[in-house]
Amino acid sequence: MSFKQWPLVRDLRFAQKCGRFLHGARKRRPDLDWDEYRRIARHFKADDMGSFAERGYLFQLASDLPAGAQVIEVGSWMGASTxxxxxxxxxxxxxxxxxxxxxxxxxxxxxxxxxxxxxxxLGVKSTLEIFRANFAALGLGARAEPLVSDSLAAARQLADRRGAIDFVFIDGDHSYAACKADIAAWAPFVGRGGIMAFHDFGSRATGVTQAIFEEIKLGRFAEIVGVAETIIAFRL
Ligand SMILES: C[S@@+](CC[C@H](N)C(=O)[O-])C[C@H]1O[C@@H](n2cnc3c(N)ncnc32)[C@H](O)[C@@H]1O
Incomplete structure (x- = not known):
């Protein structure tokens, strides 16, 4: 185990980095429940799928949705972003x-x-049980439902929900072709004025960046809502 992974060192690093992020976040958006963000961040302190800023931005996007909002995430892994x-x-x-x-x-x-x-x-072949355990540990299970499926097969299965989703977050297959196919498959689910966001824009996942750039040029999105490190969000 590396020095950074020692529990005490990890806890200290978490407290420092999370505290620094929250200091700015609370100033920018004092209306949001950053204690809830901190509670979730503490649970996922060993998970490295996203930065404090990226996760804070997802939390903010979700907080800004109307009450009762419906969200689809493509690519959940162990459920941190979820x-x-x-x-x-x-x-x-x-x-x-x-x-x-x-x-x-x-x-x-x-x-x-x-x-x-x-x-x-991990010694397992699926992260589904870890995903469920994370939701249960945080008491958020009633808000989430995992759908074990390939992305495009799920989009076909859920066709009757097209136009009824407030926020789609894409973080699945990072190849160019798969990201293009995900955009084509999931954009029709976003209702007018709804949000579509992506992870890994401008990251080493160059296929994702290229796919999103092309869609911007094609006029797929009405406006850019915001960017936080490698997360980019659009209004449709
Ligand atoms: C980068 S991880 C997601 C990380 C997660 N969003 C987070 O931030 O905690 C990508 C996930 O996409 C899933 N995935 C990749 N290709 C997929 C596909 N074609 N259909 C469904 N899921 C896919 C993988 O199983 C993996 O769990």
Whole structure:
């Protein structure tokens, strides 16, 4: 175990980094429940799928949705981003549907190697039970429903919900072709004025960046709502 992974060192680093982020976040958006953000961040302090700023932005986007909002996430892994979104939602009817094969099957070569390594370390073949355990531990289970499926198959299965979703967050297969296909499949689900956001824009996942750029040029999105590190959000 590296020095940074020692529990005490990890807790100190978490307190420092999270505190620094929250100092700015509370100033920028004093209206949001940053204690809830902190509670979720503490639970996921060992997870490295996103930064404090990126997770804070997902929490903010979800908090800004109307009460009872309906959300779809494509690519949930162990549920960290899903929990930050769920934590920001309001109203008993609000839900996030988490679409993932939960087996890391991806056409993005770089990702495949990463998943193989992580599944070997985890000693499991699916992250679904870890996803469920994370939601249960945070008491957010009533807000989320995992859908074990390939992204495009799920979009076909859920066709009757087109136009009825307030927020779609895409963080699934990072290849260019898969990201283009995800945009085409999931954009029709976003109702007028709703939000579509992506992880990994401008990151080493160049296929994602290229796919989003092309869609911007094609006029797919009405406006850019905001950017936080590698998360970019659009209004449709
Ligand atoms: C980068 S991880 C998601 C991380 C998560 N959003 C977070 O921030 O905590 C990508 C996920 O997408 C899933 N995935 C990849 N390709 C997929 C596909 N075609 N259909 C469904 N899920 C897919 C993988 O199983 C993996 O769990």
């Amino acid at each position: 929990c930050f979104i769920a934590g920001g939602l309001k109203g008993t009817a609000a839900r996030i549907l988490a679409v993932d094969n939960f087996a890391g099957q991806s056409t993005c070569g770089e990702d495949s190697a990463w998943y193989d390594r992580h599944f070997r370390q």
